[in-house]
Amino acid sequence: MLVWLAGRLVSLVATLLAASAVVFLVIEVVPGDPAAYMLGMNASEQTVAALRTELGLDRSGIARYLDWIGGWLQGDFGTSYTYRTPIVDMVAERITVSLPLALLALSLAVALAFPAALFAASRRGGGADAGVMGLTQLGIAVPNFWFAMLLVLLFSIKLRWLPSGGFPGWEAGIGAALTALLLPAIALALPQASILTRVMRSSLIDALGEDYLRTARAKGLSSGAALWGHALRNAMIPVLTIIGLQFSFLLAGAIIIENVFYLPGLGRLVFQAISSRDLVVVESVVMLLVAAVVLVTFLVDVAYAWVDPRLRTR
Amino acid sequence: MRSILLVAFASGAPLALAAGTEVRIGMQLEPPNLDPTGGAAAAIDEVVYANVFEGLTRFGPDGSVLPGLASEWSAEQGGRYYVFALRDGVTFHDGAEFSAEDVVFSLDRARADDSTNAQKALFANIERIDIIDRTTVEIHLAEPSGDLPFNLAWGDAIMLDEASAADAATKPIGTGPFRFERWVQGDRVELVRFDDYWGEPAALAKVTFKFISEPTAAFSAMMAGDLDAFPVFPAPENLAQFEADPRFTVSVGSTEGETILAMNNAKPPLDDVRVRRAIAKAIDRQDIIDGAMFGYGTPIGTHFAPHNPAYVDLVEQSAHDPEGAKALLEEAGVTDLTLSLKLPPPAYARRGGEIIAAQLRQVGIRTEIENLEWAQWLEQVFKGRDFDLTIVSHTEPMDLNIYARPDYYFQYDDADFQALMASFATETDADERQRILAEAQHKLADDQVNAYLFQLAKTGVTVTGLQGLWENAPTQANDMTGVGWSE
Numbered sequence: 026m027l028v029w030l031a032g033r034l035v036s037l038v039a040t041l042l043a044a045s046a047v048v049f050l051v052i053e054v055v056p057g058d059p060a061a062y063m064l065g066m067n068a069s070e071q072t073v074a075a076l077r078t079e080l081g082l083d084r085s086g087i088a089r090y091l092d093w094i095g096g097w098l099q100g101d102f103g104t105s106y107t108y109r110t111p112i113v114d115m116v117a118e119r120i121t122v123s124l125p126l127a128l129l130a131l132s133l134a135v136a137l138a139f140p141a142a143l144f145a146a147s148r149r150g151g152g153a154d155a156g157v158m159g160l161t162q163l164g165i166a167v168p169n170f171w172f173a174m175l176l177v178l179l180f181s182i183k184l185r186w187l188p189s190g191g192f193p194g195w196e197a198g199i200g201a202a203l204t205a206l207l208l209p210a211i212a213l214a215l216p217q218a219s220i221l222t223r224v225m226r227s228s229l230i231d232a233l234g235e236d237y238l239r240t241a242r243a244k245g246l247s248s249g250a251a252l253w254g255h256a257l258r259n260a261m262i263p264v265l266t267i268i269g270l271q272f273s274f275l276l277a278g279a280i281i282i283e284n285v286f287y288l289p290g291l292g293r294l295v296f297q298a299i300s301s302r303d304l305v306v307v308e309s310v311v312m313l314l315v316a317a318v319v320l321v322t323f324l325v326d327v328a329y330a331w332v333d334p335r336l337r338t339r
Numbered sequence: 340m341r342s343i344l345l346v347a348f349a350s351g352a353p354l355a356l357a358a359g360t361e362v363r364i365g366m367q368l369e370p371p372n373l374d375p376t377g378g379a380a381a382a383i384d385e386v387v388y389a390n391v392f393e394g395l396t397r398f399g400p401d402g403s404v405l406p407g408l409a410s411e412w413s414a415e416q417g418g419r420y421y422v423f424a425l426r427d428g429v430t431f432h433d434g435a436e437f438s439a440e441d442v443v444f445s446l447d448r449a450r451a452d453d454s455t456n457a458q459k460a461l462f463a464n465i466e467r468i469d470i471i472d473r474t475t476v477e478i479h480l481a482e483p484s485g486d487l488p489f490n491l492a493w494g495d496a497i498m499l500d501e502a503s504a505a506d507a508a509t510k511p512i513g514t515g516p517f518r519f520e521r522w523v524q525g526d527r528v529e530l531v532r533f534d535d536y537w538g539e540p541a542a543l544a545k546v547t548f549k550f551i552s553e554p555t556a557a558f559s560a561m562m563a564g565d566l567d568a569f570p571v572f573p574a575p576e577n578l579a580q581f582e583a584d585p586r587f588t589v590s591v592g593s594t595e596g597e598t599i600l601a602m603n604n605a606k607p608p609l610d611d612v613r614v615r616r617a618i619a620k621a622i623d624r625q626d627i628i629d630g631a632m633f634g635y636g637t638p639i640g641t642h643f644a645p646h647n648p649a650y651v652d653l654v655e656q657s658a659h660d661p662e663g664a665k666a667l668l669e670e671a672g673v674t675d676l677t678l679s680l681k682l683p684p685p686a687y688a689r690r691g692g693e694i695i696a697a698q699l700r701q702v703g704i705r706t707e708i709e710n711l712e713w714a715q716w717l718e719q720v721f722k723g724r725d726f727d728l729t730i731v732s733h734t735e736p737m738d739l740n741i742y743a744r745p746d747y748y749f750q751y752d753d754a755d756f757q758a759l760m761a762s763f764a765t766e767t768d769a770d771e772r773q774r775i776l777a778e779a780q781h782k783l784a785d786d787q788v789n790a791y792l793f794q795l796a797k798t799g800v801t802v803t804g805l806q807g808l809w810e811n812a813p814t815q816a817n818d819m820t821g822v823g824w825s826e
Contacts, residue, residue, distance in 0.1 A: 056714075056719075057712070057715050057718050058717070058718060058722075061714075061721075062713060063378050064455070071452075072455055072457070075455055076455050108524065115524065118523075118525075177559045177563070181559060181562075181563040188563065189562075190551070190559065191527070194523055284552065284556070285553055286556065287526075287550065287556050287560075288525075289524060289526040297369070300713065300714070
């Protein structure tokens with residue numbers, strides 16, 4: 026088990042290094058001078074050149090890459106060109122919005138999907154099952170930003186129950202902060218819950234068809250107990266994979282939702298940084314997200330091993 | 340479910356504002372930092388100009404130059420040097436006293452060799468600044484000029500204290516009626532009233548600028564009551580709905596943004612004035628204003644703002660005349676012309692560009708539209724001059740002198756115009772300045788350097804009852820000093 030773990034850690038580090046090289050190369054190749062963008066149309070050539078020197082843009086690519094990686098190892102992710110603040114501070118601030126949002130959305134999705142999938146699998150082939158499948162089809166088809174705008178129209182403008190967007194900060198109180206994240210989380214959770222329901226339902230149906238389930242029923246277990254005690258655990262592997270993937274998507278892919286609700290999260294940071302050619306921010310945040318995805322995959326692998334004893338001996 | 344929401348509300352959701360003393364303003368772009376002397380982003384001035392920072396002079400709501408930290412000034416020796424009398428008893432937000440030394444520090448910092456001030460040209464003419472006493476300075480110029488008080492009103496010329504200048508980007512300390520409280524990056528900037536302000540204290544106790552880039556989110560925020568005003572409202576298609584709603588007031592004003600179809604004067608066949616005139620005649624300005632700007636905007640015939648008293652109306656000179664355009668093209672011997680049209684992100688460019696392409700096709704000119712982001716546009720069009728046509732809005736006030744720069748991106752190189760601008764710079768007599776401006780406008784229209792489309796309108800939405808916000812934008816700022824709630 027330890028050998029397996031060590032092997033996975035080594036591959037994790039190798040993936041990160043390879044990803045950093047790719048990220049750096051791709052972003053360096055993008056045209057557009059950050060200094061010219063920052064100073065606008067009226068600045069003279071000398072001023073732009075002075076700013077380039079100040080930002081360290083006139084050094085070679087290799088020097089900047091090594092500086093960047095070296096900084097990472099010391100916990101220094103560089104300084105943003107536009108904001109002139111350390112990126113680690115900016116990311117720390119934005120993550121207090123993006124991470125809770127992703128976790129809230131994922132919890133809502135799981136809370137919706139599990140009962141729906143169990144319900145549908147236990148009544149498979151019947152009208153209730155068809156009903157759930159139809160709803161999930163709708164949930165996947167509806168674009169989440171359009172659904173978000175509908176939520177705002179109803180809950181913010183018409184009913185005035187919830188704010189139309191923005192984030193007051195955790196210092197305004199947990200209640201206020203969660204209220205601000207509620208509508209975005211619901212908008213994000215809907216398609217995720219739909220996908221999760223379908224995957225889990227088919228995975229459960231597969232498990233329900235296995236021999237050991239028939240044995241359990243023959244031994245006298247009710248269909249509900251059999252579903253809960255045996256089928257569920259064995260149906261978890263594909264579901265864990267999907268949950269892992271969804272978490273990675275929610276962390277950075279929520280950019281459209283962050284724009285609709287004007288939340289100061291990571292997705293919006295990267296988006297703004299790309300327009301203003303704040304290369305360092307883009308590189309560092311992308312690397313951070315790559316690291317998060319790799320880490321989550323690693324944790325999912327560990328979870329597999331915990332859930333499925335067959336995988337532990339490999 | 341309802342009870343859970345109510346509990347969530349009760350445990351700290353923002354309550355209704357303390358009536359009459361707080362205001363939440365929406366802005367589309369977030370400033371990259373809060374130092375107006377360190378970068379070109381208009382968003383910086385929109386937050387701090389006149390609120391946190393002040394200069395020796397300031398712009399009034401109609402664009403006139405008013406006293407700021409200098410209570411009065413006089414031009415000596417035909418504008419060779421100026422004497423500024425500074426106000427007494429002015430303190431910075433950290434308690435430091437404002438005096439002549441701060442004037443010297445601020446202006447020297449702006450014009451230093453390694454300064455990254457985006458408008459360094461404003462200070463290029465300053466030779467030296469002499470301190471006469473604590474509240475009097477003399478600014479000596481290399482060449483006599485009538486522009487100094489105007490130049491000093493810009494946000495790039497605001498006064499800083501040497502002790503706090505280094506952190507101005509993140510902790511701005513100025514002399515204005517509002518003190519910087521906090522900046523939640525990505526979300527908002529909060530300003531609170533400065534009680535030791537030298538002038539009349541502001542009516543508002545707190546101003547919050549919220550950054551909402553998505554036009555539909557801006558609409559939702561106003562309708563849901565999460566904002567009190569959006570001075571530059573980004574979704575003009577919704578304005579009719581706000582106009583019909585008595586809870587809101589829509590104001591339509593003008594800006595200093597001359598929106599032009601810029602032409603590369605150095606690239607054949609655009610170096611032929613007949614071709615440029617043909618392109619201008621092919622364009623129907625009102626179609627663009629209606630189609631791209633929802634009817635908001637004023638047609639212009641030259642590179643000057645219609646609300647300016649010195650404006651000369653030359654729209655008819657290049658009025659829509661497709662037959663005339665075709666005749667001019669034939670005269671110039673141009674057939675089968677294909678031009679590249681590079682468009683930056685704003686709606687006036689993207690939507691306006693499509694309309695112009697259709698209008699040019701009517702006279703036999705094909706265009707190849709290329710949509711660019713700002714960074715690419717700056718690189719290709721502005722720096723590289725690799726374009727035929729582009730659409731952009733020049734938002735600086737009195738920016739006629741860009742036409743006197745032969746290496747500016749549209750590359751208009753005319754010695755007569757350059758001489759005209761040079762004479763304007765040194766002229767201090769008001770009537771003569773007006774005459775020179777009129778002559779300059781005629782020349783730019785006659786030479787048809789660019790096709791002058793329209794002046795950008797400033798459409799703002801406010802909650803009815805909030806008064807004092809600028810209707811026009813003579814400079815890109817949200818001056819909150821005169822803003823308050825009516826009873």
